[in-house]
Amino acid sequence: MRIREGLGQAAMAARLDLSVSYLSQLENDDRPLTPAVIARLAAAFPLDWRIFDADDADRRAAALREAIADPLFDGPPPPADALHRAATQQPVLTERFMTLHAAYRRAEERLQIIDDAISSGVQGSERLPWEEVRDWFHEAGNYIDPIDRAAEALAGELGANAGETAIIARLSGHHGIRLVPPSDDAPLRRLDRAAGTLAIDRALPPESRRFMLALQLAAIELEAPIAAVAGSARLRSDVAQNILASGLANYAAGALLMPYEAFRAAARAMRHDIDRLRQGFGVSFEQACHRLSTLQRPGARGIPFFFCRVDMAGNITKRHSATRLQFARFGGACPLWIVHEAVAIPDRILVQLAETPDGVRYVSMAKGLVKPSGSYARAPRRYAVALGCEAEHAAEFIYADGLDIASTTAATPIGISCRLCPRADCDQRAFPPADRTILVDPDVREVVPYRVS
Incomplete structure (x- = not known):
């Protein structure tokens, strides 16, 4: 373990608060x-x-x-x-x-979902199909073993990190699908089954184009495991079933481009440096972040990360957490969270040490991204992604290097959402908490025009 980490005996001993001689005896089986x-x-x-x-x-x-x-x-x-x-x-x-x-934690999480739904006026039976699918992925831990392993095996057959040339050759040689130039009004990806042609939007950056190719190949070659997983999901409507199948195909594409073991090993060696990972695997910044949140294979888990994507209006359009941090199912995120600032500052990485009301600390990284539209007539898409882990994993997360993890005052106090946050002294509160009484004093006005009891 010491050799794999690239540590000398003195550095390893210091990390374990042992003497070098004691460590040497451990390594030579002279001490238990x-x-x-x-x-x-x-x-x-x-x-x-x-x-x-x-x-x-x-x-x-x-x-x-x-x-x-x-x-x-x-x-x-x-x-x-x-x-x-x-x-x-x-x-x-x-x-x-x-x-x-474990049962207590699951109950707390389900209670939070119910509280969030009730306070937002949304009942469980009224969930939209895409919300039902989002919650299905969350309950599955955002790791789908049969699809992940099948995609990893397919990547091994393609070789060289499933390069674009190899994917195009596989589509053509095994499935008779040719890549053709798109029309001016083409969507991001269009498969013409009758003609055996595939068109991909020419405005897409190279990594997004490669993802679309991987998505098409995964949808064809992993059709059976995708159908099996989707069929066992017991969703309430055909629409939700179709959305899940599409989501699983996208999951498979990410697993194909970033095979589990290779990506996990690289992530650990690079201390989860997103830019180095995306360059090494030919993927986008967002794709690399998303993949890191799925590394939850039993017996070979990665760091438990949370991941989300937030648009310019503060809506959370993607979310998953393998940590104790759980996102609000309805409404926006805490305004004190660094991801909101990142939306307004594209291509700049921001980091934050935050603490939730339960006392758990998190290190998070956020970056604003812009997806070009390919035309002046269409506005580019602007959003931010955030990735983070609990502070105990800070040594494995390069973005924590400049933070004072040990400080008792350095963490920003954040909540899940205003409706669920119990903090009584937050100047950024947009709504009172749903389960607390509010008091209004006509003779006193503070930043928030009420007090939380």
Whole structure:
């Protein structure tokens, strides 16, 4: 693990708060891995440590440490050796505690969805088809194993990161589909099944053009797994079913251009530097961000990221979170979040350390993007994307390098949305919280014309 990280023994020992001689003895099997040292390894290298084939007690102890770190529990966590003893001596009780904690988290998330819907006047039965599909992806963890693995296998057949030439040759040689010039009023992509032709908008940048080619190939070659997943989703309408199938094809295209293991390894080696990743895989900034949020394969997970896309009006048009941060299903995001500033400043990366009301801290990166329309008569599309992780993963996230993670005052206090945020002293509040009483004093006027009780 030390060699893979490119660390010398002194640097590794410093990261684990051990002496160099102690570390050397560990590496030569002259000392055992005690629960305290295991805890330090798991904290310093959370992603690496997961891959080791620990015994059941070690796995339970690691999971118990993660659950007990929830801000729900006040005070410092119990010592590592105490948690290890609990996992070893009371395995059934430990398992049930973790099951209970996971159920609590799921219940909290569902309650938030219901609160958000009620406060926004939208009932669950009234969800639009695209909202139903969005929630399906969220509940699936934004990782679809059979499609991801099939796309990775297809990428291996194409070779060289599934280059444009290889995709065009595959479409032509295996499926009789020729790439032809588009007409002036053509959509982004148009397949003429009868003629066996594919036209792609000439105004698209190279990475978007390649994505459209990958999307067409994935839709054809992965038709069976896409249909199987979509068919088992139990959505309420044919429209939602079709939207899901389209979304799964787009997912497959991203997995084809950024094969799981290769992309995950590169992301970790580059400390999740988006610009380096997009250049290495020939994808757009947004595509690379989105793919990072899907790296949740069991046994080979990436950093748990949240990802979203926000338009000029503050609408969240894409969202997913593998972290404890959950986006509001209806309405906009917190105005204090850096992504709103990024929309107005294209091609500049902004970073932020933020803290949610539950006490969890997040490092987020946001960048404003402009998609050209290809014509003066059509306005370009402007939006921003944001990617972030919990602060405990800051060492693996290059965008956290300039932030003072340890400072108790450096984090911006943010919420999920104004209707759900319990903060009583926010000057940026647009609406009062749905579950609190508001007080109005006619003799006192502050920034917000009411107080939250």
